[in-house]
Amino acid sequence: MTEPAEFRHTTVLLDEAVDGVLARPDGVYVDGTFGRGGHSRALLARLAPEGRLIGIDRDPEAIAAAAAITDPRFSIVHAGFADMVEELADIGVHQVDGVLLDLGVSSPQIDNPERGFSFRFVGPLDMRMDTTRGQSAADFLARADEREIARVIKDYGEERFAGQIAKAVVARREAGTPLTRTDELRELVARTVKTREPGQDPATRTFQALRIHVNGELEQLDQGLKSALRLLAPGGRLSIISFHSLEDRRVKQFIAAHSKAEFDRRAPFAPPPELALVALGRVKPSETEVRANPRSRSAVLRVAERTDAPLASAKGG
Template sequence: MSGSAQHVTVLLDEAVDALAIKPDGRYVDATFGRGGHSRRILERLSAGGRLLAMDRDLAAVEAAAGIADPRFQIVHSPFSALSDVLAAQGWPAADGILLDLGISSPQIDEAARGFSFRFDAPLDMRMDQSRGQTAAEFLAEVSEQQLTQVIKDYGEERFARQIARALVAVRTAGGAVTTTGQLAKVVAGAVRKAEPGQDPATRTFQALRIFINQELDQLALVLPQCLTSLAPGGRLAVISFHSLEDRTVKHFIRDEQDRDALPSRFPVRAAELPQPRLRAIGRAIKPGADEVRRNPRSRSAVMRVAERTEVA
């Protein structure tokens, strides 16, 4: 989601520009975080515009209390419930939807959340601490085979098998991995050769966070809802920080844009083909050198933008 300890919002102007804000339009910031994008959207809305924000992190919802604006409302919810939230608000459609994926700086920098190996803290990793299994609870029961798959798939870690074996061995010996410091230590001992400039535990922490929060599943659920929730001409902007996320978004937009793509001489009339429901707007957008210099955490960000067509 963004920035440094002061929470520098990534691709702030680029994302809001991509939504092509209509002053009296209705917009959804489905990942409020600390509200950088939401505040900028509100600056561009007239008195008749509306902004609905969502976040599954209660700390983000509490931070939104600082926005005293009758055009703004926030709902404590994962973005995978987008359609239900819009229906509950009586919104037939939105003119723009923004998804800023991944983890926010406050979540990383607050030791008690358990997202970072920079602090020794309880191994939680839940974005929504009001529900679900913690990373420590998962490690207490997961099989070596499943853990290997999680670390390999979500962390793209080449030493996934060795790391999983080492973590399960701690449990077999009667111990438990319950803190970020313990996890980082076990992983460091299992990784034979770390990448230059990267902590050995980076990929494993990432993998566990993605799994615990079902981040890729949530994304797969929300993208079709974004499509059906957008008004014709409405914009979808998605900022990703991980190659698996970006690939999912890229393929979704491509598949919706190329629905009428069939081989030449295919025995179906063009009028009978399913018509594109999205069209990509420009190419993928990445932070410029100045933004990366000011905010190194932005370096992996990629934004893709699409527009809803007139097709029902």
């Protein structure tokens, strides 16, 4: 079935991300966030006949969309990319030449009111990327105490009014009218948050925070980065697109932690330790792309390469 036009996705940093990850055309690659397959299709177009691509996604709608790709070099797995080591082992893949991750939420998820990701649409307060499991945002707000709600909104939304919002959520719940819909949460936040940056809806940070928490996005990212490093063959590449500072900071710190050799003062004459990664670059969308797709404006692409070379011969060392 063809997806409604309003739910279609414009892939961000398409060529840049594929250029970054494609170490060798005849290799094995993972698109850990298949979405609607923009990056996967571009990768397949550039893979050699003996190449292979495995798509991974948590969203059942993304898995259904992947059925439209009939290329025998492609296969799809319903899972989170944090579990890619185990999932790929189940299909006989233990090493890959590249892992591409396009983090965050996709346009079809945002634009479908039934998914509950956006305050711009009226719908159930769900926000789960995998609708077959886990608690929804409404479930969380119905059960968590005020301190936990405030922590989530503050830590994941960087919201300075987190305490007041949490207090209002709990007060409404105790009055017998728990939040169940996106418009209810948006209105509650609007009444609670008195000031906001020009052009930003007061509910933006709260919706982001709840989505990140419900989906365990930062935990998924931390585990996914470790899994990707375990899978990468020497010379293999990581190509990761982030959309907010909480994600990008983790990616940047992970690459830095695995691309710097720590000097051991206790053994000054020991041979230099081997590096796991070499950072290859950071890319932002062009002005042309941002004009064509405003949602790309906050995107950051980071690329790194797996290496087992000692510090003295490692690229960029």
